Amino acid sequence: MAVIHAPQPLPVHAPAVHAPPAPPIDLLLVEPQFLLRRTVAAVARDMRLANPREITTIEQAESLVSFQSFDALFLSLDEEAAALELMSRVRNGDTKCAPHVPIAVMAAACGTPLALRLKHLEVRRLLLRPFKVKGVLDAIVALRPAPAESHKAA
Numbered sequence: 001m002a003v004i005h006a007p008q009p010l011p012v013h014a015p016a017v018h019a020p021p022a023p024p025i026d027l028l029l030v031e032p033q034f035l036l037r038r039t040v041a042a043v044a045r046d047m048r049l050a051n052p053r054e055i056t057t058i059e060q061a062e063s064l065v066s067f068q069s070f071d072a073l074f075l076s077l078d079e080e081a082a083a084l085e086l087m088s089r090v091r092n093g094d095t096k097c098a099p100h101v102p103i104a105v106m107a108a109a110c111g112t113p114l115a116l117r118l119k120h121l122e123v124r125r126l127l128l129r130p131f132k133v134k135g136v137l138d139a140i141v142a143l144r145p146a147p148a149e150s151h152k153a154a
Helices: 034-046 058-065 080-091 112-120 133-143 147-153
Strands: 025-030 050-055 072-076 103-107 125-128
Touching (some): 025 058, 025 133, 034 050, 034 133, 050 058, 058 072, 072 080, 080 103, 103 133, 125 133
Parallel strands (some): 025 050, 025 072, 072 103
């Protein structure tokens, strides 16, 4: 004779209280390749992670950050020397951006000297090409303030 056990009731938990999602950040996106730039911007916008300002050169970025502040920077290292100089200016407080603004970069390759320089410049994320959309999402999320930080600002 088989013994049939009644199913155990599932434990009752209070509904999870979720904090409202943080508002999108103002992101300066510097990428010369049209398709890549548009894809990154579209993902950021569609996921409501950021309001990207898209530009193609570091020279344009230099001009823009001299009179406008951003919550985060996402820079291509195609113009490596100019990009490193821009990041140095930002970290030195020579732009409208906060000196500790979160920065992510995209590069084709990264040797030890460049990696050390990026670490010194407090770059939060490095994406090596080719990368997947998930990598872009992770990088943009890493640029956003932590939930505790966003509540302090409110």
